[in-house]
Amino acid sequence: MEAHETLVTRGFTGRSELAARSEYVLASTAQNVPPPAPYPIQRGLTLAMREGAQNAGDVERMQMWTGQAAKLARAERAGIIAQQLWGNASRLLS
Secondary structure (H helix, E strand, C coil): CCHHHEEEECCCCCCCEEEECCHHHHHHCCCCCCCCCCCCHHHHHCHHHHHHHHHHCCCCCCCCECCCCHHHCCCCCHHHHHHHHHHHHHHHHC
């Protein structure tokens, strides 16, 4: 993921967060939409959407925070990444 594929949005929680670019994030940051409700009200307002997206695997409406190092993410199985992290940490600590 590249940095240009992330946007700052308040659409999920009412607080500014860096999120992966998606249909919902784009819609929530458009010029013509009303501002989101303050935290935690906005979080409650988006709860059903977020849970439905999670259950359906719908990444266009899912809450996906990215942080500043999103472009360093790899398409790798979590177990493999965990093994690599453990191996690296073990080598550093011994």
